[in-house]
């Protein structure tokens with residue numbers, strides 16, 4: 456009955472196909488002990504091709520992991536996508552876990568079937584292992600080659616009604632690829648790559664910072680997230696306008712305001728690896744070039760404390776005439792133009808979905824070339840803690856929710872925080888001192904009071920100095936009518952005082 460050519464509908468076809476595949480698997484496991492493996496494979500593939508030929512309405516796509524010697528992206532996508540569609544009735548699965556994986560991964564094994572529906576079209580996936588005798592089944596779990604060392608080939612077969620060929624090729628397959636990417640992103644373990652003897656050394660990035668935990672003004676946070684989303688969406692746009700698909704951010708502000716935390720939040724949001732480039736340890740353009748070329752797509756390159764990482768202006772002075780454009784090819788010392796050329800030209804043109812982040816405590820000390828429009832796409836100021844930022848931290852650290860019933864100390868804290876006297880890092884430090892919200896907030900209030908007092912004291916000193924200057928200026932004016940010698944003496948005194 457399975458070999459009838461008179462199949463009335465795709466549904467009944469698939470039912471028949473599923474049963475046939477099930478029978479074939481049953482026959483296979485029964486024959487396992489009795490029939491030599493090559494004969495088993497021969498019978499198995501003959502039955503399958505006989506069955507396929509018998510159904511003129513069906514098209515079967517074969518997807519193996521060989522793309523002219525390279526990995527086949529569709530195979531990898533199918534493997535990942537199908538791992539989330541495994542039927543509860545499955546009887547053969549492959550299980551694996553990498554040393555960085557948090558969870559185990561399940562994949563289809565030999566002969567397993569997955570039924571799928573896309574835009575009301577029924578599809579059937581089957582994972583096939585051919586050849587290689589009765590060696591263990593490799594399964595759809597991460598082999599790179601479709602024919603392994605045992606001569607065994609592994610592939611997926613995707614069957615559907617022929618009339619949907621265009622839909623499947625142009626819409627379903629891209630859908631499977633997108634879904635697989637989403638699944639991989641979700642499972643992805645982020646890595647932080649740091650330099651060790653001029654080589655990248657990866658460790659698992661387990662920074663807990665997310666946009667949710669960041670104490671930032673809501674509007675700024677929204678802007679940053681929207682900018683990242685737009686960047687990720689605009690692959691085609693970058694291609695169309697001939698621009699490298701990269702984005703640069705400059706994060707600046709005092710210590711402890713969350714610049715490094717924001718880098719981690721961005722990485723966690725995008726699921727991008729981070730490459731922490733300590734510029735001071737890279738002395739030559741050739742090393743920089745090598746390191747940048749060794750970074751992967753979908754990653755963030757971060758250069759922290761750009762103002763003190765390397766004395767760029769001095770290095771620029773060392774630059775010889777004619778240097779600059781192709782510094783990447785030379786062996787000379789690292790220059791600012793070398794760095795910028797790498798970022799803007801050579802490096803960015805051979806990478807996709809790249810993000811570059813510079814951080815600094817002193818934007819004013821940066822070379823204007825770095826601040827020029829077009830170099831860094833977004834300048835983000837990370838400032839002192841606002842009351843809104845404090846509320847975010849109080850919710851993170853003390854689980855305090857201000858919407859139902861704000862804590863009694865909130866008005867006091869709001870008043871003391873006015874004008875930006877404390878950094879988020881200092882607030883976080885205070886809030887961590889006690890699990891008891893009252894105690895932690897009382898501690899914060901006394902720290903804020905001390906800081907306010909100091910701030911007021913120093914502003915009084917400034918006011919006093921300003922007052923003295925004013926008085927001196929008045930005296931100078933008065934003396935202007937007096938003797939020129941006396942005036943010169945007075946001016947000298949003033950200059951000494953202010954320098």
Ligand SMILES: Nc1ncnc2c1ncn2[C@@H]1O[C@H](COP(=O)(O)OP(=O)(O)OP(=O)(O)O)[C@@H](O)[C@H]1O
Pocket residue numbers: 668669670671708709710711712713714715716717815816837879880881883
């Ligand atoms: N805006 C913020 N939101 C949430 N937590 C923050 C924020 N700023 C600082 N923190 C807390 O303070 C710690 C130190 O902050 P972080 O290292 O991100 O500051 P930074 O601006 O990079 O400082 P530096 O300029 O010294 O490198 C973080 O681990 C985090 O716990």
Ligand SMILES: [Mg+2]
Pocket residue numbers: 714715716759814
């Ligand atoms: Mg930092």
